Amino acid sequence: AQSVSQHNHHVILSEAASLELGCNYSYGGTVNLFWYVQYPGQHLQLLLKYFSGDPLVKGIKGFEAEFIKSKFSFNLRKPSVQWSDTAEYFCAVNAPLNDMRFGAGTRLTVKP
Amino acid sequence: SAVISQKPSRDICQRGTSLTIQCQVDSQVTMMFWYRQQPGQSLTLIATANQGSEATYESGFVIDKFPISRPNLTFSTLTVSNMSPEDSSIYLCSVGGTSYEQYFGPGTRLTVT
Numbered sequence: 202a203q204s205v206s207q208h209n210h211h212v213i214l215s216e217a218a219s220l221e222l223g224c225n226y227s228y229g230g231t232v233n234l235f236w237y238v239q240y241p242g243q244h245l246q247l248l249l250k251y252f253s254g255d256p257l258v259k260g261i262k263g264f265e266a267e268f269i270k271s272k273f274s275f276n277l278r279k280p281s282v283q284w285s286d287t288a289e290y291f292c293a294v295n296a297p298l299n300d301m302r303f304g305a306g307t308r309l310t311v312k313p
Numbered sequence: 314s315a316v317i318s319q320k321p322s323r324d325i326c327q328r329g330t331s332l333t334i335q336c337q338v339d340s341q342v343t344m345m346f347w348y349r350q351q352p353g354q355s356l357t358l359i360a361t362a363n364q365g366s367e368a369t370y371e372s373g374f375v376i377d378k379f380p381i382s383r384p385n386l387t388f389s390t391l392t393v394s395n396m397s398p399e400d401s402s403i404y405l406c407s408v409g410g411t412s413y414e415q416y417f418g419p420g421t422r423l424t425v426t
Contacts, residue, residue, distance in 0.1 A: 233412070233413040233414075235414060237417075243419075244405075244417050244418060244419040244420055245356075245405070245417040246417075247314070247414055247415075247416065250412070250414050252412055252413070291355060291356070295413045295414075300346075300358050300361065300371070301346075301358070301413075301415055302358075303355045303356045304355060305354070305355045306354075306355050
């Protein structure tokens with residue numbers, strides 16, 4: 202069965218710091234990969250997605266993620282975080298004909 | 314992306330009672346999903362609800378406890394039956410997008426006392 206691992210439970214950064222959140226999955230076949238964000242008091246929003254093609258995917262709000270097939274990874278990055286990026290971030294994996302599986306989530310706190 | 318609404322947004326219920334959560338989508342969708350998000354944890358899929366067929370439940374979730382209806386392509390309900398405090402959680406519905414992504418509703422925060 203598919204599983205998704207997010208390495209960091211809680212990350213604390215200062216504004217303008219660079220961000221990288223780790224995500225690894227276990228599935229040997231073709232996968233679709235996602236990052237979702239949940240801002241305080243709001244619902245889950247799709248941040249970016251990867252299906253095929255260029256492994257570097259750009260999403261909303263300056264976020265990007267890189268798919269490295271050999272490492273089964275899909276890490277999320279942002280060069281310079283803002284206080285408004287404080288949120289919970291979830292990595293998710295969906296293999297064709299399978300359900301979407303979510304990681305445990307990483308809470309990001311950005312200090313002003 | 315679809316716009317999804319859920320009712321109620323939150324509720325406090327007594328143990329032993331049942332609550333039905335409604336999920337409305339502003340466009341016709343084939344696949345709808347129900348998730349549970351317990352405090353401080355990730356999302357766990359309860360079931361997949363496709364219009365015209367019985368809901369498919371994940372391991373650990375049963376129809377008697379979480380009956381689901383899907384009467385048309387824009388609406389679904391999830392009932393949490395015979396509730397206990399362990400059912401306190403956020404319940405989310407989502408719909409499938411064109412490329413395997415899902416879009417989520419705002420959730421229903423349930424507290425069972």
